[in-house]
Amino acid sequence: MEDLSLFSLGLLAVALLATGLVAGIIAGLLGVGGGIVIVPVLYYMFTALKIDPSVLMHVAVGTSLATILATGTSSARAHYNRGSVDMDLLKRWWWAIALGVIAGGTLAGNISGGALTLVFGIVALAVSANMMFRKDGSHLxxxxxxxxxxxxxxxxxxxxxxxxxxxxxxxxxxxxxxFNYPIRKAVGTAAAIGLIIAVPGTLLSIFFGWGEEGRPPFSLGYVNLIGFFLIIPASTLAAPWGAKIAHAIDPSKLKLVFALFLGFTGLRMIYGVVF
Incomplete structure (x- = not known):
């Protein structure tokens, strides 16, 4: 992917812009984090553009983490100003999360693209099942x-x-x-957790991807800069569109559709790796 024509480079830019728009609309529709949308959409886009399979998933993950640096900062600040971030919990929990990020980021940087795809596929299936079958208000x-x-x-x-x-x-x-945590406090605290994940995660993606062959052009390690600069404004622009559509559609049906999308994506990723 190093010697791309202007046409191919333009196609990549359009695909990444479309990724941001799709991610923003779905995030606005369902109130979900952009990463769970951005990664599979980037996966499909990069596959269609014939990005080297050995780095395809690494770049999708790294680029998604970088976008969270911007979107997560805005989200965490908004929730903090509304008093919905549990700072006491974060003070006791941040170091364990950070250690997990360092361990997971190091592992991700040293395993194959297929293994990383398998991780996403399995967890996507679990998230899909939780969305479809867990009753609102139920707790352990x-x-x-x-x-x-x-x-x-x-x-x-x-x-x-x-x-x-x-x-x-x-x-x-x-x-x-x-564990019976109030939903608003859970969402706000999770937004702050996103920054604990994104900062070291992005740095590790840059470090482990440095000099790797087959990456899309204008990539800093495993972070694609074209994707970073196009996805953020596009998703920010499109999120209100999704929110507007959400008011006209039954949210339970939207949740089911997204759960099915995640489940299908997870199965497809697992199938592609195993078979």
């Missing part, structure tokens, strides 16, 4: 467990999220609400 316990289980949960959230290229919402919100 009345409060978060004590040490060391609480720290282990933080470690896993950080490690798995960075390997998937997602922020704190996809795994953080279901985990917190599983």
């Amino acid at each position: 316990a009345d409060k978060l467990p004590g040490s060391p289980i609480k720290e282990t949960l933080g470690f896993l959230i950080g490690g798995i999220s960075v390997m998937m290229g997602i922020g704190g919402g996809t795994l953080g919100v279901p985990t917190l609400t599983l």
Whole structure:
């Protein structure tokens, strides 16, 4: 992908712009974090553009993490100003999440693209099943467990999220609400967790991708700069469109459609790696 024609470079830019628009609309429709949308859309876009399969998923994950630096900062600030970020929990939890990010990011940088795709596919299936079958308001316990289980949960959230290229919402919100956490506080705290994941995660993606062959042009390690600069404004622009559409459609049906999309994506990724 190093010697692209102007046409191919333009096609890449259009594909990445479309990725941001799709991610923004779906995020606005369902209130989900952009990463869980951006990574699979980038995966399909890069596959269609014939990006080297050995780095395809690494670049999708790294670029997604970089976008969270911008979108996550805005989201976390907004939730903090509304008092919906549990700072006491973050003070006790941040280091376990950060250790998980370092461990997961290091592992992601040293495994094959196929293995990384398999991780995303399996977790996407789990998230899809949670969205489809878990009843609203159901929980496992009345409060978060004590040490060391609480720290282990933080470690896993950080490690798995960075390997998937997602922020704190996809795994953080279901985990917190599983322990009877108020949904608004769970969403706000998860937004802040997204920054704990994105900062070291992006740096690790740059480090481990430095000098790797087959990456799309204008990539800093595994972070594609064209994607970074196009996805952020496009997703920001499109999110209100999704929110507007959401008011005209039954949210439960939207949730089901997205869960089916995630499930299909997860199965397709797993199938592509295994078979």
